[in-house]
Amino acid sequence: MRIDLHTHSTASDGTDTPAELVLGAAAAGLDVVALTDHDTTRGHAEAIRALPEGLTLVTGAELSCRTGGISLHMLAYLFDPEEPELLAERELVRDDRVPRAHAMIDRLRELGVPIGWEQVARIAGEGSVGRPHIASAMVELGVVETVSDAFTPEWLADGGRAYVEKHATDPFEAIRLVKAAGGVTVFAHPAASRRGPTVPDSVIADLAAAGLDGIEVDHMDHDPATRVRLRALAGELALLTTGSSDYHGSRKTCVLGEYTTDPEVYGEITRRATGAFPVPGAGGHNRSLVGP
Structure with a gap:
């Protein structure tokens, strides 16, 4: 089994x-x-x-x-x-996902990543938007090779440069x-x-x-x-x-x-x-x- x-x-x-x-x-x-x-x-x-x-x-x-x-x-x-x-x-947790994603996108743009909400929203579709969708956008842009590569202190890992806490x-x-x-x-x-x-x-x-x-x-x-x-x-x-x-x-x-x-x-x-x-x-x- x-x-x-x-x-x-x-x-x-x-x-x-x-x-x-x-x-x-x-x-x-x-x-x-x-x-x-x-x-x-x-x-x-x-x-x-x-x-x-x-x-x-x-x-x-x-x-x-x-x-x-x-x-x-x-x-x-x-x-x-x-x-x-x-x-x-x-x-409560789900409702906080969208403003959090916007905040992480803003941080990435400050770090020189040309990412936009429209791109992340397209990737998320009808799913609850989260870091993996942002990471996928970074892969599309050629910033990182894989989604896992975005989950580092340099980018989206907990406490990373573009990380934002959510509820x-x-x-x-x-x-x-x-x-x-x-x-x-x-x-x-x-x-x-x-x-x-x-x-x-x-x-x-x-x-x-x-x-x-x-x-x-x-x-x-x-x-x-x-x-x-x-x-x-x-x-x-x-x-x-x-x-x-x-x-x-x-x-x-x-x-x-x-x-x-x-x-x-x-x-x-x-x-x-x-x-x-x-x-x-x-x-x-x-x-x-x-x-x-």
Whole structure:
């Protein structure tokens, strides 16, 4: 059983539509895929409508968080998308994305990059605009070779020359909100230091004490030694460990199913969740409803 619990579509900063993503997941030989767009569940309904027989969809989102001045991401699975408090917090984060993008564009222009809002908006399409869209514009302009090359201190990494903070949820509050909505929380790529500063293990221990369910261990931004360390930490803290691709379509080099989650861990996630259930594929004819 092959399970990928972290992917993105055009509902946020991926390049595949939700329908293309689930069809691609089936073609890649996955049995389970989670759609975890940034701070939104807007792609779930399309993904469910297109879900092929033999593939199960886990509904979720990747929540933007910050603590102690350090940005981090919290994967939330199988929560009730209509729960009012969590919905309101996601909307606060999404609403701040446009002014933040404008501010980063202004900083890039001050640094000599001839980037404009129209270009970034075209790349983002109907997705929630974010740094990857700005990075893609920089690739188009020949400023950097790849999207990843834009996520450095020179440009868009946390604290970088063109970085601008956005509204972000306190991770302890995120855990509380997701739990109240019947969901399960997993700290995404907790040691991805290339993206910027990461929290110390003591913060992960505090998050575990606050109800964090797991940490994402097997991820493209974690080298083998880091994975060993995180797995040992998870064992000490009684946390689940997941693996996933963090797929963004053509915007990143990772492929669907590059890293996967153990079926027993997936089973435990589904057992803990009460806000929603995994959706089994029905050959593109599933008409289940999910929230915005």
